[in-house]
Amino acid sequence: MAEEVKLLKTWSSLFGLRIVWALKLKGIQFDSIDEDLANKSPLLLQYNPVYKKVPVLVHNGKSISESLVILEYIDETWRQNPLLCQDPYEKAMARFWAKFGDDKVLSSIWSVFIKQGKEQEEALEVAMENLKLLEENLKGKKFFGGEKIGFLDLALGWLANLICVLEELSDIKIIDKERFPLLLGWMQEFSQAPIINESWPPHDKLLTKFQIIRENQLKLAAAQPT
The missing domain is CATH 1.20.1050.10 (Glutathione S-transferase Yfyf (Class Pi); Chain A, domain 2)
Known part of the structure; x- marks a missing residue:
């Protein structure tokens, strides 16, 4: 069964770019969805009801917010090309x-x-x-x-x-x-x-x-x- 990986971000987001890079370095296929923060989509409000901001990673229906948290999640979920050392x-x-x-x-x-x-x-x-x-x-x-x-x-x-x-x-x-x-x-x-x-x-x-x-x-x- 194919994994569902979506990334909600904006075209210019410094924090969203981190996630794009991490997924690419890991070789993970993902759907990129650019949000208009002046007119937030129902999808964004559904997946990040607390902060209502990007980036949001959606992995098999589960959402993760905050870019540094997402980076760690990616590193722990897909072990190839580790981002953090083990020490x-x-x-x-x-x-x-x-x-x-x-x-x-x-x-x-x-x-x-x-x-x-x-x-x-x-x-x-x-x-x-x-x-x-x-x-x-x-x-x-x-x-x-x-x-x-x-x-x-x-x-x-x-x-x-x-x-x-x-x-x-x-x-x-x-x-x-x-x-x-x-x-x-x-x-x-x-x-x-x-x-x-x-x-x-x-x-x-x-x-x-x-x-x-x-x-x-x-x-x-x-x-x-x-």
């Missing part, structure tokens, strides 16, 4: 840094993108400190997981694409060869891997989307009383 400490560290990426790195870089003036300078300092910690993690390694793409690489994979978009729109260089040679090298190596490279959303479309988001955020900030 308990290394596994715990990969989970720790993945959460750090979501909670600290992404939010600090996003702050640089949607702020201006002194607030932007302060946000950039925080972002640089967070990126330094990731740079340290890459010492002596090709990927965060070692010699091949693993769980943490997928969790931080958004850096290899979104950073370029945000740098282009804000005219601020965040990751360069002088400050972050290892991180820049990893971004290039990761993004050029065939399974990763073929899954990126269209660059021009991303630029347009994030330009609109940035303009709206800056207008909101300007309208706030000082």
Whole structure:
């Protein structure tokens, strides 16, 4: 009996991309369903009634939400091409840094993108400190997981694409060869891997989307009383 594997995501979702990559690395066939979050489908509301957001993986009728949870589910369900190593400490560290990426790195870089003036300078300092910690993690390694793409690489994979978009729109260089040679090298190596490279959303479309988001955020900030 064939397995039913569906992925509910949006075309531009950083978190949905993680799941696309993981399934492809595992060689799992799946149906990809792009959602319009402004008009959520009955399917999304059925499979994620708690948060009502993407991504959602549906495996034989059972749904799993939250991208890092889904990554672990995929790794435990399909054992080929493991994403997490078996060493308990290394596994715990990969989970720790993945959460750090979501909670600290992404939010600090996003702050640089949607702020201006002194607030932007302060946000950039925080972002640089967070990126330094990731740079340290890459010492002596090709990927965060070692010699091949693993769980943490997928969790931080958004850096290899979104950073370029945000740098282009804000005219601020965040990751360069002088400050972050290892991180820049990893971004290039990761993004050029065939399974990763073929899954990126269209660059021009991303630029347009994030330009609109940035303009709206800056207008909101300007309208706030000082």
